[in-house]
Amino acid sequence: MIAVLDKNESSEERFVKLLKDDYIVRVKTISYIVDAKPEVEYDIDELQKIASLMSVDKIHFIDETGTIYSGSIPKYFGYSFDSGAHMAFFKQILNNYDLTLCQDVTLNTSEAKEMMYAITWNESKTHRVQVGITPKRLLKELxxxxxxxxxxxxxxxxxxxxxxxxxxxxxxxxxxxxxxxxxxxxxxxxxxxxxxxxxxxxxxxxxxxxxxxxxxxxxxxxxxxxxxxxxxxxxxxxxxxxxxxxxxxxKYMCTSNTEWAYISLDLNGLKQTNDLLGPSARDELICAASNCMKFAFASYGKIYRIGGDEFVVWIQNSVSNLDSILQEFDATVHDWHGKYSNSISVSYDVVKSSEKSFDSVQEISKFADERMYQNKKDYYTMSCNDRRN
Structure with a gap:
């Protein structure tokens, strides 16, 4: 009986952790989508479409006081971190801009329904994005x-x-x-x-x-x-x-017969630009990098922003012409001049799916990041610019 209890508890903990990791990815993705299209922040119909696309039950936007001011379901507007035990759990994120949370299965305040909630800050730290999900499979297993x-x-x-x-x-x-x-x-x-x-x-x-x-x-x-x-x-x-x-x-993605390429990219000197010239110059560089990538890569695949200055490009078409595609990107970056900065620098490197037998997307991502960060290290060495200063 004790052995069964131990196995039961261990399996539940690992399963819950797996779900929490997944829900955190979903809420961050929704935050990025809304940051890229700020006009949908108050568009209930569009938010409901995004919620359906991301397989979540509800989306909330929460202001600096911890109050829901917008989202996919209007009846929750006005609820706050003081509106019940399950909401009070998230008070710790109010003044901690680095915090992302996912709650265990909890009865929500309004309906006493078993839900899991995840919350994160948006990129500019102006509001918090929260999603609520009914973990049907988890509840069945539990x-x-x-x-x-x-x-x-x-x-x-x-x-x-x-x-x-x-x-x-x-x-x-x-x-x-x-x-x-x-x-x-x-x-x-x-x-x-x-x-x-x-x-x-x-x-x-x-x-x-x-x-x-x-x-x-x-x-x-x-x-x-x-x-x-x-x-x-x-x-x-x-x-x-x-x-x-x-x-x-x-594994299916990695072993597909169609060759594709994964490009890991990172802006150089973004922190220094922010410290010396301010956030407007920083934002200009991020937008410039995004536009250069769209110009060079959009016709051949997908472009993703995965962090403040980190991007991923997934090339699905014309992989055989990748060298010329990258040359076009280099030329576009080289020719750019902005209002606050005269130039932009991007470190990047590529992994092709045909290089070897990969087991997962994470393995490819890690491989590409290692190459990219080596290039980034070489850039700072050659430019005599120590990032730690």
């Missing part, structure tokens, strides 16, 4: 793995019972006899022998009637042992299926 279900399905001989008791309340939360769930355990019955072990927040007990003491218990022990083994394997299988599904999607 329900199946509840202590009451796990224990009630355990095979036992007549005269034997298993209990999982809350060590604080002494209330039975799981039992092979479902009728005893929710009641207090009694160990004073002289007709039964109780064997109990404390484990975390639970006391796990096995009771045996006096009539069983003279029976051969080898078969019973064998059955319970087999059940424990099978239950542990099923719990591990649940998590492995989720991870396998994610892996196979990435």
């Amino acid at each position: 329900k199946q793995n509840q202590i009451s279900n796990v224990v009630s399905n355990m095979p036992v001989y007549k005269g034997m019972e298993i209990y999982v008791v809350n060590s604080k309340t002494k209330i039975i939360e799981g039992a092979t006899d479902k009728n005893k769930i929710g009641k207090k355990i009694l160990t004073s019955n002289t007709n039964y022998q109780y064997i109990t072990r404390k484990h975390g927040n639970y006391n796990v007990s096995v009771s045996k009637s006096e009539s069983m003491f003279s029976q051969n218990n080898i078969a019973a022990i064998l059955i319970v042992g087999i059940y424990l083994t099978l239950a542990s394997c099923l719990l591990v299988l649940m998590l492995s299926r989720v991870l396998k599904e994610k892996y196979e999607k990435e």
Whole structure:
């Protein structure tokens, strides 16, 4: 029973963490979309389309006081971080501009509905973006793995019972006899022998009637042992299926017969420009880099901004002409002149899908980043410009 409880808890924690990572990516992506198209911030219809596209139930925009002022569902406008326990959790983000949070499954304030919420700052730190998601698959798995279900399905001989008791309340939360769930355990019955072990927040007990003491218990022990083994394997299988599904999607991309290229790009000297010339000059460089990329790459693939000065380009067409495409990008960057700055510099490097057998997009991304950062290091060395200064 203890082995099953451990496996159950471990699988749930890993599964919840996986979902939290996914929901944080979704809320950041929505924030980037709205930053790129600020006109949709108050457009409910467009926000509902974005919510559907990103598979979230709701989008909220939250101001500096912690109040919802816009979003995909108007009935929540006016709710704030003081509107209930699930909202109060996010108060810690009010003055922490580096914080991104994802909440565990919680009953929301307005509907008492089980939800998970993730929140992040937008790029310019003017407001916070929050999404709410009903984790249907997680809730189904958690329900199946509840202590009451796990224990009630355990095979036992007549005269034997298993209990999982809350060590604080002494209330039975799981039992092979479902009728005893929710009641207090009694160990004073002289007709039964109780064997109990404390484990975390639970006391796990096995009771045996006096009539069983003279029976051969080898078969019973064998059955319970087999059940424990099978239950542990099923719990591990649940998590492995989720991870396998994610892996196979990435593997499909990496092993596609169509060659494609992944370009990692990073602006040089953005911090120095911001410190010396101010945020207007910094924003000018970011917009200039984006426009240069659109001019050179938009006809051949997709362009993504993944951070303040970090971009990714995914070339899907004309990979055989990649050298000339990059030359065009270099020429566009070289010829640029702005209002605040006379020039712009971008470090980048490329990984082609045909270079070797990659296992995941993350591996390709890491490979491209390593090459790009080496180029960035060479740039600062040649320009005698130490970024730390």
